[in-house]
Amino acid sequence: MYDLVIRGGRVIDPAQGVDGITDIGISKGHIATVGEGLKEEDAAQVIAAQGKIVVPGLVDFHVHVYEAVTSFGLAPDRVGVNAGVTTVVDAGSAGSETFPGLPRFVLPQSRTSVFCFLHICRTGLCHLPEMRDWNDIDYEGTVAMAQAYPNLIKGIKVRVVEPVMWNMGLELIRLSKRIAKEAALPLMVHVGDPKGVEGRSLTKEFLPLLDSGDILSHCFTCKPGNVLQPDGSLMPEFREAAERGVVLDIARGNSGLSFDVARRMLGQGILPDTISTDLAALNIGGTVFSLLHTVSAFLALGLSLNQVIEMTTINPANAMREGHRLGSLKDGMPANVSILEMGEGDWEFKDSETQSLKGQMLLKPVMTIKDGIPISAFQTGTG
Ligand SMILES: [Zn+2]
Known part of the structure; x- marks a missing residue:
């Protein structure tokens, strides 16, 4: 039984070489498992992350x-x-x-x-x-x-x-x-x-x-x-x-x-x-x-x-020598997760000088999970 399951997102965890559609199970504020097929009935709370990027x-x-x-x-x-x-x-x-x-x-x-x-x-x-x-x-x-x-x-x-x-x-x-x-x-x-x-x-x-x-x-x-x-x-x-x-x-x-x-x-x-x-x-x-x-x-x-x-x-x-408990979704690590979406469109980025650059991708926050607790994220500005 998990406290929280994040289902169906594209999970990217470079520390483990993970990039694919899968689920994350969270128990007692920690990552319990990353893997496909976690069941809704095994979770107290489910977050549907289809179409989202989970990191x-x-x-x-x-x-x-x-x-x-x-x-x-x-x-x-x-x-x-x-x-x-x-x-x-x-x-x-x-x-x-x-x-x-x-x-x-x-x-x-x-x-x-x-x-x-x-x-x-x-x-x-x-x-x-x-x-x-x-x-x-x-x-x-x-x-x-x-x-x-x-x-x-x-x-x-x-x-x-x-x-x-x-x-x-x-x-x-x-x-x-x-x-x-x-x-x-x-x-x-x-x-x-x-x-x-x-x-x-x-x-x-x-x-x-x-x-x-x-x-x-x-x-x-x-x-x-x-x-x-x-x-x-x-x-x-x-x-x-x-x-x-x-x-x-x-x-x-x-x-x-x-x-x-x-x-x-x-x-x-x-x-x-x-x-x-x-x-x-x-x-x-x-x-x-x-x-x-x-x-x-x-x-x-x-x-x-x-x-x-x-x-x-x-x-x-x-x-900062914290890679053993931060920066990955390895089993047992504190359940810190960012759920993002990719805004596709025509975006303009500026540097700190006078130049600008066009791009088609703007990552936006959807939800932050801190030590297993979901927090709705909102952006402080979009430029
Ligand atoms: Zn500074």
């Missing part, structure tokens, strides 16, 4: 959800379960001096799972630019905070932007790496600075410092600090970083996605590992709408449905 609960690997403490923080559920996403990752809104408010005040009001990258700046992103020099970094405090919340904090965050980039130089990255290593966590590095100086960049120098498992955010940006050389070719250091397993994350936001750069990357065999939104109050509904809208732009760029689902399920789960 592991989607993960948005870069959002800002420290609502009311940072000026651009959004409520987690707005970008999470209400938009077809069961897990979000806050990318550095909090630092060592501000982090405890997030589990105390924000998470109790959230049905969406939230994981965090802890900013090396002691006050996180409370004001921008967040850092000027080493006085803004509390080395021991950051390591201690990461160790105090191992179930929530999955990495360390740093932004390579002016003025700290120039004031500290490569020492900014070396120090961040030391903190991340001491906390035994990956380092997430933001590249691309809309307020940066053309030609002034540390990217070529710091890329060799990143290890397998570290994360490069906004990897398809065209802003100063991007990973292209002046002639438009890829920096060899970037290709080497990708080859040794540095995680390439989109973090679309206001400046993280240039279609020109994306075409250059894809044309040279560079795929993102994770597609994420960087959704925040300063971009939602303006240039960024939802994870599924951002993902649909990548369908228009030529990625397959299986690829974009992999980049929003098991890949981000693995990037």
Whole structure:
């Protein structure tokens, strides 16, 4: 007997190589089985998913959800379960001096799972630019905070932007790496600075410092600090970083996605590992709408449905070392499921610059199932 059966949808679970019409049985908040022919009489509740796409609960690997403490923080559920996403990752809104408010005040009001990258700046992103020099970094405090919340904090965050980039130089990255290593966590590095100086960049120098498992955010940006050389070719250091397993994350936001750069990357065999939104109050509904809208732009760029689902399920789960309980529909995993539909028509997608792109597919959320509980999803915007 199952608490819930999802019947007849096209189930795509890249972690298990599943793509086909089948059923999912859920018991006590966990996946009990994925397979054909589950009977209605064996289920307390049945969701008919014929014509729908059923995937592991989607993960948005870069959002800002420290609502009311940072000026651009959004409520987690707005970008999470209400938009077809069961897990979000806050990318550095909090630092060592501000982090405890997030589990105390924000998470109790959230049905969406939230994981965090802890900013090396002691006050996180409370004001921008967040850092000027080493006085803004509390080395021991950051390591201690990461160790105090191992179930929530999955990495360390740093932004390579002016003025700290120039004031500290490569020492900014070396120090961040030391903190991340001491906390035994990956380092997430933001590249691309809309307020940066053309030609002034540390990217070529710091890329060799990143290890397998570290994360490069906004990897398809065209802003100063991007990973292209002046002639438009890829920096060899970037290709080497990708080859040794540095995680390439989109973090679309206001400046993280240039279609020109994306075409250059894809044309040279560079795929993102994770597609994420960087959704925040300063971009939602303006240039960024939802994870599924951002993902649909990548369908228009030529990625397959299986690829974009992999980049929003098991890949981000693995990037925060949670792939054993997140990002798949394996038996026994928490029952986080996203039910989607494909809107076919003529859609126009914009990048964070001035370009637009036509596509015929727009993924839309229908229902989110969080720990076995169905939640009707609605979109926060369609563009
Ligand atoms: Zn961000």
